[in-house]
Amino acid sequence: MKKRMRFIVSTGRTLAVLLLIQRCCDAMQEFQKQQTQQPYNCPKQCICLSSTQVLCNGGGLSQIPDDLPPYVEHLSLIKNNIRQLKTDAFQRYKTLRKLYLDGNAISQVQAFAFRGLGRLQELSMQNTPLDRLGQFTFSGLHNLSHLYLANNQIRRIESYAFAGTSSIRLLVLTNNPTVRIDSSAFAGNSYITIRLSTSTDGGFSNVLKNKRGNDFNVI
Known part of the structure; x- marks a missing residue:
């Protein structure tokens, strides 16, 4: 029973880490998208x-x-x-x-x-x-x-x-x-x-x- 609980906890932590990584990637992509769309100073x-x-x-x-x-x-x-x-x-x-x-x-x-x-x-x-x-x-x-x-x-x-x-x-x-x-x-x-x-x-x-x-x- 304890082994099963440890496995569930370990799996849950892994999923949480993967979810966090995915969110970080999504945030980075959104940031890059905003960077490409922001206005730039135009040479005179x-x-x-x-x-x-x-x-x-x-x-x-x-x-x-x-x-x-x-x-x-x-x-x-x-x-x-x-x-x-x-x-x-x-x-x-x-x-x-x-x-x-x-x-x-x-x-x-x-x-x-x-x-x-x-x-x-x-x-x-x-x-x-x-x-x-x-x-x-x-x-x-x-x-x-x-x-x-x-x-x-x-x-x-x-x-x-x-x-x-x-x-x-x-x-x-x-x-x-x-x-x-x-x-x-x-x-x-x-x-x-x-x-x-x-x-x-x-x-x-x-x-x-x-x-x-x-x-x-x-x-």
């Missing part, structure tokens, strides 16, 4: 439509802001004065899904500039003086499906520039004077639709079509 150059949608267009920014809402998903930095994207430039904003950098003065994008943006699906960097896509420029963007690079000055695409971006389905390179594509620039990227224009160097199309191990649809 930006308009925060919500904690996940931020517009910083034409704000005169010379670098990526470091005080944006940490859970931003849609970020527009159009028509600023950003000249360079350094390695890990967006490390703070790992929840980004859409990023727009059009109309900036970007002339250099360092390797792994977009590292950490594993959720990014759409990236637009058009109308800039960018003239080269170096090695590992877009590395780590494994969920990126749409990449817009029209109206830049891109003349060279180096090996592994698109390494780790196997999800890309549309790459827009219209109005770029591209004349050189290094071996393995598109390594691992199959079934991409690459959109060119009649003003783009004709050799560019031929190089793409002759790349072995890739299935490009050049239009």
Whole structure:
């Protein structure tokens, strides 16, 4: 009888501990939920439509802001004065899904500039003086499906520039004077639709079509 009572008491204590742990977990989840929903101070150059949608267009920014809402998903930095994207430039904003950098003065994008943006699906960097896509420029963007690079000055695409971006389905390179594509620039990227224009160097199309191990649809 005593053994049975001890077993019941022991079982009851175990259940109580498990219940306490469950309540603690529930409380932590609720706290985290409230944290993600609470209002954040918005930089004066930006308009925060919500904690996940931020517009910083034409704000005169010379670098990526470091005080944006940490859970931003849609970020527009159009028509600023950003000249360079350094390695890990967006490390703070790992929840980004859409990023727009059009109309900036970007002339250099360092390797792994977009590292950490594993959720990014759409990236637009058009109308800039960018003239080269170096090695590992877009590395780590494994969920990126749409990449817009029209109206830049891109003349060279180096090996592994698109390494780790196997999800890309549309790459827009219209109005770029591209004349050189290094071996393995598109390594691992199959079934991409690459959109060119009649003003783009004709050799560019031929190089793409002759790349072995890739299935490009050049239009």
